[in-house]
Amino acid sequence: MTTEVTSPSITGEALPADQFQLHESEGTLDIERVLDVLNGRLAAYRVRHFVPAAECATLTRNFWDSPHRTPRHGEGADGVEAYILGASHIERSTLDYLTAAEAAREAVDALYAGASDPIARLRDALAGRLDVARAAEHDGRKAGSSKAVCWNNDSREFLLLPHDDLAQLSDPLQADFEVQRIRRVMAVNVYPHVPGGRGQLRLWNVAPDDRTRARLGVRHSGYPYPPELLTDHASLTVPVATGDLCVINGNLVHAVLGGGSAAERGRLLLTCFTGLAGDEFLWWT
Template sequence: MTTEVTAPSITGEVLPADRFQLHESEGALDIERVLDVLNGRLAAYRVRHFVPAAQCATLTRNFWDSPHRTPRYGEGAEGIEAHILGASHIDLSTRDYLEAAADAREAVAALYDGAWDPIARLREALAERIGVVRPAGHDGREAGPSKAVCWNNDSREFLLLPHDDLAQLSDPLQAGFEIQRVRRVMAVNVYPHVPGGRGQLRLWNIAPDDRSRARLGLSHSGYPYPPELLTGHASLTVPVATGDLCVINGNLVHAVLGGGSAAERGRLLLTCFTGLVDDEVLCWT
């Protein structure tokens, strides 16, 4: 059960202390812990060295060698500076996102030339327990399998400011898209490259409610929550490293920590959002 909490400017649901935890394993995937995150019984689960070093090197090389890698530059203190391979649904209509996903499908497949797809392996394991695991769809078209992202603004306090993942799935631009039926997001992250000591995840034990998002002007973005408004909420850090797989409760506010130097190519992430539709179908976008 979740309980209601009231804090200055951000209200919502919190996990009981025994659920707001990070579970870790080495190498092998513990599918029960993944299901715990998916169903809101655990904040985060990390598999250390899920992807072998040689595979990580191949994925990283393929990313930087790809002619389809796109730079994305933000503006001002809240901007995101990144390189992206694959389609992102953020700020796009359902039609435009699904067309972008179709256009990027071959480029994403080429990312895995000479390597295996760790997100696909996770989905295979989940399918053995859930039954139906598939991309979110709309009018016969499907979401992309994943995307690869590298933020290159390591010198800031945050590579990515505090945010939640559920809000951005409610964008009216994507009305009718199947993923909007998800009520709890499990973010899937795989790390082919993490510079030492940088790019760690920070989670806060608060899943903001609609009232808080509206008050902060974040109703359909969930980004960014002012860090100073999170000081009253318990937090934990996930110390991700090269080769790790991490799944997190994406309804909780979370951020990516920076603090390094931009001299070294930064944290490379393979990612997608997943969630249950009607408690029996796992979809992703």
């Protein structure tokens, strides 16, 4: 159950204090905690050492060796620089996204050569508890299963500024895409490589409403929320490390912290978005 919260700049919903928590386990997946995040009963869940060290090294090597790894030069409003392998639905039409996902499918499969797919392992575990678990679709064409991202410039305070993951599902460019039926996003993140002490996640206990998004000009992107407007909201930090799995309530405002140096870049993330559309568990990238 959520409660209404207000501030001069941000309005929305907050989790009760006993649910705005990070739950952690070591090595073993607690599927009940994943379901708590998926259903909005927990802010975040982290599994330390979910991926063995040898597989982390293989995944990292595969990413940097891939000829399909492409730079994102921070063009447009968000200014985010990164290397990406795989397709992203953000700011694309449904057709363009699904075409990109199809084009990237073999490259994403190759990323997992010599290692298991940890995101697929999580989804398989969830599938045993849910009626339907599948990739989001449109006209028989499937969304991507995962993507890999390495952000640049982690010497800044934020690798990725505060944002929410629900707003982007309202983009008119994807009005025909079934993910727009989803009302709560669970982001799935796996970390093959995290330079020590950098790339941590920060969550704030507020899920912004449309009034806030409209006022801040982020109606269909949820990006970025000015950090200074979040000081009145409770926050927590997820100290991610190499080999970790983390699932978070993506409706809550969250950010990726920087604080490294140019010589220490290299935080590698495997990720996808998930959510419930009725009784169907869907994923996309």
